Amino acid sequence: SRAYRSDTSIVELGNGTRIGGTEFVIAAGPCAVETATQLGTTAAAVHAAGARILRGGAYKPRTSPFSFQGLGTEGLRLLEAARAQTGLPVVTEVIEPADVEAVAASADIAQVGARNMQNFALLKELGRTRVPVLLKRGISATVDEWLLAAEYLLDGGNTSVILCERGIRSFDPSTRFTLDLSAIPVAKKLSHLPVIVDPSHAAGRVDLVAPLAKAAVGVGADGLIIDVHNDPATAACDAGQALTPEAFATLVNELRPILAAV
Ligand code: PEP
Numbered sequence: 225s226r227a228y229r230s231d232t233s234i235v236e237l238g239n240g241t242r243i244g245g246t247e248f249v250i251a252a253g254p255c256a257v258e259t260a261t262q263l264g265t266t267a268a269a270v271h272a273a274g275a276r277i278l279r280g281g282a283y284k285p286r287t288s289p290f291s292f293q294g295l296g297t298e299g300l301r302l303l304e305a306a307r308a309q310t311g312l313p314v315v316t317e318v319i320e321p322a323d324v325e326a327v328a329a330s331a332d333i334a335q336v337g338a339r340n341m342q343n344f345a346l347l348k349e350l351g352r353t354r355v356p357v358l359l360k361r362g363i364s365a366t367v368d369e370w371l372l373a374a375e376y377l378l379d380g381g382n383t384s385v386i387l388c389e390r391g392i393r394s395f396d397p398s399t400r401f402t403l404d405l406s407a408i409p410v411a412k413k414l415s416h417l418p419v420i421v422d423p424s425h426a427a428g429r430v431d432l433v434a435p436l437a438k439a440a441v442g443v444g445a446d447g448l449i450i451d452v453h454n455d456p457a458t459a460a461c462d463a464g465q466a467l468t469p470e471a472f473a474t475l476v477n478e479l480r481p482i483l484a485a486v
Contacts, residue, residue, distance in 0.1 A: 225371070229416040232446070235356050235384045237313045237332045241276050243356075243386055244418030248483055249447040251277035251315050252472055254454075255424075256284050256292060256461035257299035265454040267306040269469030274476040277333070278303070278312040279449055283319045284461060285337050292460040300330040307332075315358055315449070321349040328355035338363050338390055338425070341373050351380020358449070360388045360422070363401060367410050374417060387411055387419045388449060389440075391426030400428025400465075403436050408443045420447035424465045430456070433467055434475045441482045450475075 234244040243249050252275040257263050267278050282299025284292065295302070303314045313332035318324055319340060327334045333356045340346055341362035350357050357377050361370045370387065377385050389408055391401025403426035411419050423436035437448050453459045453466035467475065 225415060226413070231416065232412075232418060233383070233385075233416045235386050235418060237277075237356065239311065239313055239332075241313055243420070244446050247446070248441070249276045249420070250476065250479075251275060251279045251420075251447065251449040252452045253279040254281075254461075255451045255459065255466065256281045257295055257302050257316075258460050260302055260305065262454055263302050263306050264309060266452055266469065267310045267312060269454065270452050270472060271310040271312055273469065273473035275312065275450075275452075275472075277315055277449075278306055278310065279315050279335075279451075280306070281317050281461070283317055283323060283327075285317065285319055285339050286461075297326060300326065304330060318346070318350070321345050324349040324353060328353040331355065333358050333386070335388075336360060336373075341365055341370065344376060347373060347376035348380055351377045351382045354382055354384070356384035356386065357382060358386045358388050358420070360390045361392070361404075361407065363391070363393045365392070367407050367414065370407075371411065371415055374415070385417050386446075387415065387417050388422055389419065389426075389445075390422040399426065399432065401426050403427065403439075405439055405443050408440065408445050412444060418446040419444075420449055421445045422449045424449075424451035424462070424467075428462070428465050430465055430467060430471075433465065434471075434478065437475060438479065438482055441479055441486060444486065
């Protein structure tokens with residue numbers, strides 16, 4: 225909490241990328257790792273456009289058991305290859321405590337998804353590692369519950385924690401979730417941890433990603449995590465929210481003047 229630390233803690237990755245403080249960092253890439261070509265093409269494009277971290281799910285938490293569940297360890301190998309190709313550090317989700325060791329050994333940041341925010345066994349296992357953790361806010365979690373979930377990681381001795389607002393359940397079906405913009409300044413006031421925003425999973429709609437990303441910058445987010453796919457129409461996961469590489473490059477350019485103004 226702020227009682228412990230008044231400045232913002234900075235999460236530093238192995239290659240020197242820093243998240244928090246005066247840094248603004250964009251992670252981008254496909255929702256799910258599908259093939260070497262899909263990941264490699266997308267990784268090269270987001271790197272060229274200015275992303276500093278590559279996102280991609282190897283283990284996918286899907287609402288339906290009949291949906292694509294991810295490539296698992298093969299997905300981790302493809303992410304390692306994309307990192308070697310681009311130099312981008314990698315963020316990928318871990319779903320089960322049993323996979324923490326493999327993800328921590330492979331990825332630069334382990335993501336805890338919204339549905340696992342209060343999976344305390346998973347949090348405790350990650351707390352025992354020193355891999356940076358991106359902790360998404362649960363879809364019905366209060367800010368206090370989110371911050372207490374982060375405490376499980378910190379209490380275990382893992383101090384490299386990044387918070388991620390990704391939208392909460394509301395009564396309105398216009399968007400898949402409602403991006404809680406107020407949660408960003410609230411969390412930053414209560415906590416020293418960096419806070420980034422996922423406009424893609426919040427909206428679930430490609431047309432809303434850019435306006436929500438801009439709003440997130442405006443309210444002081446420390447970064448963004450954005451779904452980008454080399455061919456969104458064929459995406460195996462959340463196709464309706466993936467930006468094309470061209471749309472992503474346009475968005476990065478449009479964010480620059482907003483970043484300069486805040
Ligand atoms: C994701 O980022 O791939 C994801 C599934 O996000 P969330 O946990 O926010 O739904």
